[in-house]
Amino acid sequence: MSSVYPTRTPDVGLKTPPITPQTNQQPFAMKAKLNGKADEVPADIDIPDNYVAYTLKTQKPLPPFDWRQWHKEINWISTALLASTPIIGLVGAYYTRLRWQTALFSVVYYFFTGLGITAGYHRLWAHRAYNASRPLQYILALAGAGACEGSIKWWSRGHRAHHRYTDTDLDPYNAHKGLYWSHVGWMLVKPRRKPGVADVSDLSKSSIVRWQHKHYVGLMLTMGFLVPTIIPWLLWNDARGGYVYAAVLRLVFVHHSTFCVNSLAHWLGEAPFDDKHTPRDHLITALVTIGEGYHNFHHQFPMDYRNAIKWYQYDPTKWFIWTMQKLRLASHLKVFPDNEVKKGQLTMQLKRLRQTQENLAWPQDSNDLPVVDWDSFQEQSTKRPLILISGFIHDVSDFLEEHPGGRHLLVKMIGKDATTAFFGGVYDHSNAAHNVSFSFIPCLAVPCR
Incomplete structure (x- = not known):
């Protein structure tokens, strides 16, 4: 998610991609800029294949925060709004x-302004997870402006950078810098480096996005403060209450609800689809973010209009979009194939099973064991309680008194082949018994011939 207002980023590194060495010609983006259409040309059209490594190496960040110059380090616009409300x-x-x-x-x-962010800014414009009719787009654009988090274009640019460069220094709200930083810290101080390049040329072609971007300040003040003050005043004569509760305090809740997607959703919960990065799934995060809490799924399948894939999981944004489709105000809801979703889940389940397996004690490889003959087995059985099962000799000294069937059943099989009795002749032992037999009883475990 994004900030309450566009913040200035340090002008570090190159502003435009270098000249393409293969053609030795001016990049296409620069040509378009000269023609006055730069905003409709993909910003990443000319980036090199090693863009991330190249950028981190060549574009140096600003020096660390200097408390002696704190007044110059603060982003006063965001700080004023976040502190004053x-x-x-x-x-x-x-x-x-x-x-x-x-x-x-x-x-x-x-919920109205929150859905402007979750269903509008996030799933519609940043991820293109569905198509919305023009009336619905206008409603979501106005609702999003009421959340006071920047324009659609600016917000989506930062969020797309977050997805492309998750958990790196090119991620504007890198979760590896701490919970406080990813929640609000990145907005309170001037960022140390410019976020990674992210294309929003598709949004620049939208007349509604351009309209909202151009008139954002007026729309923000109107939808964020005037409307929630005027409606209570006109309907039940409570302008003061409308301003305090529906405008200001409501805005505080919307802000921190959104910010939890950057912080809490990268800290609390599990990673059922992929654990390469920090996003997590958790019900608590979903409850405080209008359904954006199943963040591990979202980062794996960002163009899916859902965050929660189970019908019982809390995702009001998904329900809202689905309802808009039924009202024919939305269409082309994108859903990632269920087979591919299950592949991701299975991959993580197998990974966890492998980790569990590595922490268990397993029998020694039989190829490394010595081989003894039957006569030797008989001779050794006179000195200690040895039993043969499936070609392996087991020393049952420490298990005689623990055997669930009683000591006598083991004693009478000392020096004998108990395979038939073990595999159903006397009792068809469970998997647990097999595991104990071959793993935990002190034994010779040597094949007999």
């Missing part, structure tokens, strides 16, 4: 009675 909201709530109509409206408006 909870203060204004809490002080306002202390002096403002919460009416039930305003409380209900605040919750509804929270």
